[in-house]
Amino acid sequence: ELYTALAEMEELLETESVLITNLEGYIRVQEDKLSLLKNKMDEYQREHADAASDITAYVSNPINAYLLTKRLTTDWRQVENLMEHDVGTDFLQNLTQYRNVLKFPSDEDLNGAAVALLRLQDTYQLDTSSVARGKLNGIQYSTEMSSDDCFELGRQSYVNNDYHHTVLWMNEAMSRMLEEPLNQTQTFTRADVLEYLAFSTYKEGNVESALVMTNELLQLLPNHERANGNKRFYEKEIAHQKEMKKMKGDDGTDEMPVSDLPVARSDTGELGVKERKSYEMLCRGELKPSPTYMRSLRCRYVTNNVPFLRLGPLKLEEAHKDPYIVIYHDAMYDSEMDLIKRMARPRFRRATVQNSVTGALETANYRISKSAWLKTEEDSVIAKVVQRTADMTGLDMESAEELQVVNYGIGGHYAPHFDFARREEKRAFEGLNLGNRIATVLFYMSDVEQGGATVFTTLRTALWPKRGTAAFWMNLHRDGEGDKRTQHAACPVLTGTKWVSNKWIHERGQEFRRPCALNEDSGDFAI
Ligand SMILES: O=C(O)CCC(=O)C(=O)O
Numbered sequence: 001e002l003y004t005a006l007a008e009m010e011e012l013l014e015t016e017s018v019l020i021t022n023l024e025g026y027i028r029v030q031e032d033k034l035s036l037l038k039n040k041m042d043e044y045q046r047e048h049a050d051a052a053s054d055i056t057a058y059v060s061n062p063i064n065a066y067l068l069t070k071r072l073t074t075d076w077r078q079v080e081n082l083m084e085h086d087v088g089t090d091f092l093q094n095l096t097q098y099r100n101v102l103k104f105p106s107d108e109d110l111n112g113a114a115v116a117l118l119r120l121q122d123t124y125q126l127d128t129s130s131v132a133r134g135k136l137n138g139i140q141y142s143t144e145m146s147s148d149d150c151f152e153l154g155r156q157s158y159v160n161n162d163y164h165h166t167v168l169w170m171n172e173a174m175s176r177m178l179e180e181p182l183n184q185t186q187t188f189t190r191a192d193v194l195e196y197l198a199f200s201t202y203k204e205g206n207v208e209s210a211l212v213m214t215n216e217l218l219q220l221l222p223n224h225e226r227a228n229g230n231k232r233f234y235e236k237e238i239a240h241q242k243e244m245k246k247m248k249g250d251d252g253t254d255e256m257p258v259s260d261l262p263v264a265r266s267d268t269g270e271l272g273v274k275e276r277k278s279y280e281m282l283c284r285g286e287l288k289p290s291p292t293y294m295r296s297l298r299c300r301y302v303t304n305n306v307p308f309l310r311l312g313p314l315k316l317e318e319a320h321k322d323p324y325i326v327i328y329h330d331a332m333y334d335s336e337m338d339l340i341k342r343m344a345r346p347r348f349r350r351a352t353v354q355n356s357v358t359g360a361l362e363t364a365n366y367r368i369s370k371s372a373w374l375k376t377e378e379d380s381v382i383a384k385v386v387q388r389t390a391d392m393t394g395l396d397m398e399s400a401e402e403l404q405v406v407n408y409g410i411g412g413h414y415a416p417h418f419d420f421a422r423r424e425e426k427r428a429f430e431g432l433n434l435g436n437r438i439a440t441v442l443f444y445m446s447d448v449e450q451g452g453a454t455v456f457t458t459l460r461t462a463l464w465p466k467r468g469t470a471a472f473w474m475n476l477h478r479d480g481e482g483d484k485r486t487q488h489a490a491c492p493v494l495t496g497t498k499w500v501s502n503k504w505i506h507e508r509g510q511e512f513r514r515p516c517a518l519n520e521d522s523g524d525f526a527i
């Protein structure tokens with residue numbers, strides 16, 4: 001699960017550096033051996049040519065006769081020994097040992113990294129060939145991908161039953177392969193790509209194209225057993241579809257290719273097609289509140305009646321009126337953020353979500369990050385931050401959860417969700433007797449180069465991470481019901497790392513600070 005946070009990916013670079021050194025050593029020893037053999041061969045060739053120019057004269061000389069005999073006995077045995085001795089063994093053994101001491105990614109990591117890349121491609125509408133060329137918004141974003149890299153990404157998509165991306169990346173692999181100079185280590189052939197393409201195209205609902213590709217494949221490999229079987233299958237399928245059309249008198253205009261149908265995407269939860277569209281638009285910064293609405297939003301200094309804040313008031317910026325969402329600027333000092341990150345690093349675990357039925361904590365594709373919890377009592381710095389949270393919210397911190405520190409790697413995200421437990425998730429905070437999560441304070445502990453906004457899916461509002469700021473909103477209505485309008489998500493990180501910390505404040509202890517009411521009345525909250 002290394003791919004879930006950037007912090008741990010750094011260790012992989014160290015692993016790679018050790019592997020490179022080992023490979024360098026291996027090559028050096030092999031080269032030494034080969035150059036020794038080459039010297040011997042040159043010497044033998046020279047002597048042999050000499051002898052061959054006048055064989056009788058050569059062998060009649062006793063010294064030559066001795067040397068020839070020696071060459072073919074002890075000397076040649078030396079050559080055989082050299083050839084036999086495998087100088088690679090030690091280096092191979094090193095590799096086995098490294099497995100135990102160094103950090104290595106697993107196949108699951110490879111899959112996770114691939115899925116993350118594809119998620120970014122979707123969310124930020126990146127076109128396949130630009131990604132393959134390492135280009136992002138016209139600038140060089142990373143190294144170029146080889147045809148092999150593209151093929152592997154296509155294969156990963158295929159394994160995940162993601163035929164849409166299989167087609168995109170297999171096509172890219174093919175066109176890259178045609179551009180590249182002939183490569184001896186190429187891991188795939190044209191026929192391999194055609195096979196993946198044909199089957200995925202069929203799965204995407206286009207049988208005709210699948211048949212065309214299969215025929216192309218059979219031209220390359222006429223005896224390909226599976227392809228022959230598929231060809232018969234596709235032909236039957238096409239005939240069957242024609243038959244069906246005829247029976248229905250259907251002119252085919254209302255037929256929708258399967259790829260356009262809404263598909264359940266596991267990593268954005270239960271979003272419908274429309275919600276998913278607006279979520280992604282928000283992430284891209286394409287959906288904004290109207291200028292009229294923006295004009296109504298204010299900034300001000302606040303003291304919240306806290307005497308201490310009279311000395312240094314908080315800087316509040318309104319992000320949304322109803323529900324009320326605010327940003328506090330300079331809510332955390334650099335030194336605090338540095339310490340919090342340092343404390344969290346060694347404790348990072350893959351973030352979990354609560355199963356709404358069983359209440360159990362489990363990992364899920366729709367939340368990809370690493371997180372750790374810090375107790376208030378652990379360090380005076382944490383206690384200070386918690387006190388500031390109390391000042392910012394006017395709420396009691398007794399029932400609040402520990403500070404949750406989160407680090408998102410490239411592609412890390414959290415799909416649209418509510419911070420409060422819904423009725424059907426009643427078990428979530430049961431037993432703690434602290435009530436539901438009444439409010440959220442979300443500290444941004446890093447800038448994010450590209451992507452990584454917090455977006456409120458139904459409010460046309462996106463908060464862009466800015467180091468040191470904190471967002472604050474109430475999750476519950478006055479009557480304790482969850483405010484569905486607070487649904488929000490963490491967009492995937494496109495470049496850079498994202499660090500945040502969450503302070504979730506609970507209902508218990510707020511009875512006098514935010515008295516409840518009989519009906520939902522969310523507009524009266526004043527800071
Ligand atoms: O990281 C973000 O922007 C939001 C995180 C969030 O919503 C959560 O952890 O509940």
Ligand SMILES: [Fe+2]
Pocket residue numbers: 417418419488
């Ligand atoms: Fe959240």
